[in-house]
Amino acid sequence: MIHAVQDALLALAVAALGVAEIWVPFESVNGQGSPVVSTVGVVIAAGLLTQRRARPVLSVGVFAVWLVIGVTTLGEMQVLFFGQMVPFMLALYSLARHGSRRLAWTGAASAAVTLLFGDLFIPALQAPPEIIFHWTVCALAFAIGWGLRASEHRAVAAALRASQVEAASRELTAAAITDERARIARELHDVLAHSVSVMVVQAGAAAQAVDDDPAFVRRALESIRATGAESLDEVRRVVNMLRDSGEEAGLVPQPGVGGLDDLVAAARATGLQVTSEVTGDADRLPAGLSLAVFRIVQESLTNVRKHARADAVQVSVNCEPHQVEVRVVDDGAAQASSPGSPGHGLIGMRERAALYGGTLEAARVADGFAVRAVLPRIAS
Known part of the structure; x- marks a missing residue:
């Protein structure tokens, strides 16, 4: 709507200037011809320009109007700047800017035919400076x-x-989050399944071994057995929904802080100079939290090998009374990543930190890259 109003006002201005040029008259009027015929041509051309954006094809009519007038008057027509040349320029610009490629060149050809007719049959247009002028301004x-059209x-x-890259990145990120959550669920299943299985076995053995203890103890042990069995079944039901078909639930304990030495040794075998330090009472960390620490360090070391030209890596795990802080710092320079890469490793580490209400920061430092995770500690 705004463009239509703008085009109408522009056409009105062109018509007013053209009519004023004819009847005042302005010094720009050349040649002999009927002012009435020229006025009709100016008004029709201006009317066509009101549709220069909505219907660009009508702009070709601007050239046709003056070509028809020139042919019917056998070249005895007025030559106008505001009434003819300005509409010519606007029509050519509009065709190149808003029309299709084919329409733009068709319009340019129509304008060229009209200009050639003027050069051949209208004396006022035959002087070399005049020819150079009107061909140059029309070409410009x-x-x-055309240039604005190409830029747009x-x-x-x-x-x-x-937009496509962003959409693909969002999809990949969502898929990475889903995969990581499923992996976390599977690992937590293994942790809980192992612990609960041990509890069930121990409770059963205690129930069978107790001969002289009061009946209350026996009932308590039986309650432990029942609760443990129910918890194990519930964990299996929940995680079975997340497991891929064909995967078998295992009761193998998952790695934890105690497995960091093997992780560091494996990284050293690839040529990295890795130093590690674990402080605090790491042995008392809950199994799930210990697993999260292990996975964050594991993924950080993997990222160093894949994405950084690093020689040395420092790994530190500080087990404080209320939180666990994990830091992995390397001395490498980042390599160029693929466009739109969502950084699945960081996504997975952030999911693990968020699972325990913690945070994870990953950023470049003065001489390398640092990953820092803070996980609130759950009392064991």
């Missing part, structure tokens, strides 16, 4: 419109590509 008008198309294409 077309070139400006490039901008739209770039925005579309950026």
Whole structure:
């Protein structure tokens, strides 16, 4: 709507200037011809320009109007700047800017035919300076419109590509989060399943071994057995929904802080100079939290090997009374990542930290890259 109003006002201004040029008259009027016929041509051309963006094809009519007038008057027509040349330039610009590629060149050809007719049959247009002038300004008008059109198309294409990359990145990130949560659920299943299985076995053995203890103890042990069995069944039901078909639930204990030495040794075998330090009472960490610490260190070391030109890595785990702080710092320079890469490793580490209400920060430091995770400690 705004563009329609703007085009109407522009056409009205062109018509007013053209009519004023004819009847005042302005010094820009050349040649012999009927002012009435020229006025009709100016008004029709201005009317066509009101649709220069909505229906660009009508802009070709601007050239046709003056070509028809020139042919019917056998070249005895007025030559106008505001009434003819300005509408010519606007029509050429509009065709190149808003029309299709085919329409733009068709319009340019129509304008060229009209200008050639003027050069051949209208004496006022036959002087060399005049020929150079009107061909040059018309070519410039077309070139400006074409250039803006090309710039707009490039901008739209770039925005579309950026939108597609962003959408693909969101999809990959969502898939990575889903995969990581399923992996976490499977690992927590193994942790809980192992612990609960041990509890069930121990409770059963205690119930059978107790001969002289009061009946209350026996009932308590039986309650432990029943609760443990029910918990184990519930964990299996929940995690079975997340497991891929064909995976078998295992009762193998998952790694924890105690397995960091093996992790560091494996990293050293690849050529990295890895130093590690674990402080505090790491042995008393809950199994799930200990597993989260292990996985964060494991993923950090994997990222160092894949994405950094590092020689040395420092791993530190500080087990404080209320939280566990994990730091992995390398001395490498980052390598270029693929466009749109969502950083699945960092996503997985953040999911693990968030699972325990913690936070994870990953950023470049003065001489390398650092990962720092803070996990609130759950009393064991």
